[in-house]
Amino acid sequence: MAVTYWTGENLTLRAIQPEDIVIFDSLDDEILRNMDSLHFPRSANSMREWVEEQLEKDEFRFIAVDRDNNIVGMIETFDCDRKNGTFDYYLAVFEPYRGKGYAKEMILMVLRFFFLELAYQKVNTTVYSFNNPSMRLHEKLGFMKEGQLRNIIFTKGAYYDGICFGMTREEFERNHG
Numbered sequence: 787m788a789v790t791y792w793t794g795e796n797l798t799l800r801a802i803q804p805e806d807i808v809i810f811d812s813l814d815d816e817i818l819r820n821m822d823s824l825h826f827p828r829s830a831n832s833m834r835e836w837v838e839e840q841l842e843k844d845e846f847r848f849i850a851v852d853r854d855n856n857i858v859g860m861i862e863t864f865d866c867d868r869k870n871g872t873f874d875y876y877l878a879v880f881e882p883y884r885g886k887g888y889a890k891e892m893i894l895m896v897l898r899f900f901f902l903e904l905a906y907q908k909v910n911t912t913v914y915s916f917n918n919p920s921m922r923l924h925e926k927l928g929f930m931k932e933g934q935l936r937n938i939i940f941t942k943g944a945y946y947d948g949i950c951f952g953m954t955r956e957e958f959e960r961n962h963g
Contacts, residue, residue, distance in 0.1 A: 791899045792848075795892045797846040802832050850879075858883035860894045863900070871907035873900055889923055894962060901955040908954050914939055915947040924951045926962035939951060 792799045847862040859879035866873040875896060879889050900906040912935070915922045925931070927953035937945035 791895060791903070794895050796886070796927070797850050797852050797890065799850055799861070799893055799895055800845045802849055802860075827845055833874065848892070850888060853889070856883070858886075858888050859892065861896055861898060864907075865910075868904075868906075872910060873906055873908075874910045874912075876911065882954055884919075889920070890927065893923075893927060897953070897958055898962075901958050906955065908952060909958075910950065910952045912938075912948040912950050915949055916942075921949055925951070929953045930957070947951070 845864040845866055848860060849857055850859045850861065852858050857880070859877060861875055861877040863875045875893070877889060877892055879892075889957050895924065897909060900909065910932075912930070913924060913951065915921075915934075931949060932952045932955065933950040935948040935950065938948040939946050
């Protein structure tokens with residue numbers, strides 16, 4: 787098997803396709819809350835337009851599929867700033883696939899490409915304070931807690947903080963070779 791950036795040990799990252807509208811249309815509130823995307827219901831036309839917009843951006847949305855071709859989650863890069871070499875991402879792993887190492891693999895695949903091929907020097911991500919598993923994962927991966935934004939998301943009837951994590955290319959290379 788050929789080694790690529792987009793094929794890992796347990797999953798493959800692929801581009802979003804127009805038929806993936808069914809994925810986004812079926813996301814539960816917990817996933818949408820973590821993506822800060824809990825909105826009023828959207829029409830099929832509106833969802834189709836949104837999916838098509840995702841195909842045209844410089845930032846990239848990846849769909850993660852396992853060896854059995856099950857869609858296990860997604861990861862999106864955004865706020866990509868080539869001048870300063872910084873970018874952000876968020877990810878979601880769907881409920882039946884959590885706790886299997888997919889989030890870690892998705893993150894490392896994207897970081898490896900952005901750091902080693904696109905010459906970015908810093909990644910940032912914000913994890914909401916109600917998402918303890920994600921905070922633990924980022925700390926395990928060697929991300930540094932860089933700050934806390936108070937009361938930046940309102941969901942489930944309360945305000946929650948955003949925990950800001952970051953990692954430089956040097957830290958990535960030191961931790962993940």
